[in-house]
Amino acid sequence: MRRQNNKKRTIEPDLKYGTVAISKFINYVMKAGKKEIARKIVYSALDISGKELKREPLDVFDLVIKNISPTQEVKSKRVGGANYQVPVDVRPDRKLVLAMRWLLTAAKSKKGKPMAEKLAEEMISATKNEGIAIKKRNDMYRMAESNKAFASFRR
Numbered sequence: 001m002r003r004q005n006n007k008k009r010t011i012e013p014d015l016k017y018g019t020v021a022i023s024k025f026i027n028y029v030m031k032a033g034k035k036e037i038a039r040k041i042v043y044s045a046l047d048i049s050g051k052e053l054k055r056e057p058l059d060v061f062d063l064v065i066k067n068i069s070p071t072q073e074v075k076s077k078r079v080g081g082a083n084y085q086v087p088v089d090v091r092p093d094r095k096l097v098l099a100m101r102w103l104l105t106a107a108k109s110k111k112g113k114p115m116a117e118k119l120a121e122e123m124i125s126a127t128k129n130e131g132i133a134i135k136k137r138n139d140m141y142r143m144a145e146s147n148k149a150f151a152s153f154r155r
Helices: 020-029 035-053 057-068 092-109 115-127 132-146 148-153
Strands: 072-079 082-089
Touching: 020 035, 020 057, 020 092, 035 057, 035 115, 057 092, 057 115, 057 132, 072 132, 072 148, 082 132, 082 148, 092 115, 092 132, 115 132, 132 148
Parallel strands: none
Antiparallel strands: 072 082
């Protein structure tokens, strides 16, 4: 018997900018239910990156997500006893999730500064198409390109 599909929760827009994407990002940053701390980190990172680039913080965030979002990824598919890495297009909701995850892990991997500064630094480098998160996106794209021969195994 199949399991029931889990229902998508509706996430409220964030308080300062009124967008669901930033609200989701705050939830990603949050640890142990400390949402207010996560809000302070994200908002201050957006402010820092906005001031540095002399742009609106919301525009900076949208540009960062757009730059980091992957277009293709590889999924493992079993065909006749062999596993193939099959390139597939990424769904829009998964693009957002991957971009936020990569941005956060890239910021966490840096050492010696407060989290807001590390996050702002990674956002600034992502707007210039450089940094750890952009490298991750390029690696994924390269893997999809190199496995293009297996595209016929797509579901």
